Amino acid sequence: MSKVLSSRWTKAVLFVLSLVPLGYLVWRAFENHLTANPIEYITHFTGDWTIRFLLITLAVTPLRTLLNQPQLTRFRRMMGLFSYSYGALHFLIWSVLDKELDPHLMWEDILKRWYITVGMAGLLGMTPLAVTSTAGWVRRLGYKRWQKLHRIVYGCAALGVIHYWLLVKSDVRLPLLYGAILAILLAWRGIIAMRKGKPAPRRVPAAVGR
């Protein structure tokens, strides 16, 4: 297993697999099958995959420990960046196709609609993490500080789930499922942190460093 995990081909295959949802979307577009409300469909589709990739990212560390496969860490950054990419696409669809880049309409939505405020906060929170995802940035910040910064992702994931939960009309099954998975992933971290005799990481300063 660890041999497969450490192969560079595995990473390439995972990269291609992560593009499958996007490919599916493009295929549906060519088949003219984006439902009667294409903007809504694409928005929901990309939003869904943002949360899914974020949950996959957060599952890497627990799985690494439980399966005793340290090699898994190699894929964490890629999963995180895919989550951010689908999220950026989600934002672009909303701003360009839905709001037609009208700053007034966008601002009004952000201020007035709670689910947009929350979603925007989550995506903004992920931006510094995407930027500092390179090895160079880990070095520049020092691992401890880098790790601290990247704990923002827990908050972003929670905001993502809340964002979804706020916007459904009444069928909360999917947001609840995502919320339950996230709760398990975070609880696992909490238990590990307590076992180490340290308090679970709580608030993380929004700005870290120089």
Next chain:
Amino acid sequence: MLIRRAPDLRYSDVTPKEIYVNRRRFLGGSMAALGAAALPFRASAMRLNAVKSNYNAGNEKLTSKDIITGYNNYYEFGTGKEDPSENAPKWHVPSPWTISIGGDVVKPKTLDLDAIMKLAPLEERIYRHRCVEAWSIVVPWIGFSLSTLLKQVEPTSKAKFVAFETYYDPKVMLSPRQAGIPFPYKEGLRLDEAMHPLTLLCFGLYGETLPNQNGAPVRLVIPWKYGFKSIKSINKITFVENQPFTDWAGYAPNEYGFYSNVNPKRDHPRWSQAQERRLGEGFLGRGIERPTLMFNGYGDQVASLYSGMDLIKYY
């Protein structure tokens, strides 16, 4: 090793679900295949002859039948927009279909749909249809004013509201837990709203009987209210003294009101109602945003029903 007798086989063990759920249509299909006549598989869609109506929305372009029948909110058949068009056709609409009408009336009745459809000439009415989710379509419905039916039972002076109920069969429909709203689905109107000539008792669209996902075999269409007021697949009507429980207003009273008149000035707490997306129009059919009109553009006919009422408070 313990050898146990196999339990009796059930239909579901040997027959794909689509077929046993639709066994009559399956039988019909087999018969048609045997016969020389090449009957269409969807034998349920029948032509309806209708006269032109005076109640038509100006020069609006009709939304395509594909969109009207492929993009639906019918939570009993799934909460995704495409779920109903996939799941509802598998439902075998009970026949004969009856509507029981009772409550504060002189002559409570249970009427057969065929008899109801003969009460008045069918009209084709082209209405704008505005969903609370800020999308809209233009539909050529077929039916006649609901008042024609309601007059049959002679409401008493006590009756102030009319409550409607959708047929519910838990075997083929979602549970209330899955959908998040109570079933059977309930809606209601004030008596004067129900008696208004624009309020349509609807049996078809685009020249045919209603597809299941659009509320077969009989539904309401109230063009100046958000779509969820236009209850589908009705099998019960009750005249009552007090404002009845209605599904969405009961589920989230701060988001959906009993009246739910289309009102661009009263936003849904989570989105704006000032604009709507007309489905199917524009480049690649991505939909065109247009301003939402008060009472969905039917103010001339219905505004007087609400004179003196604060429509921001009574949303």
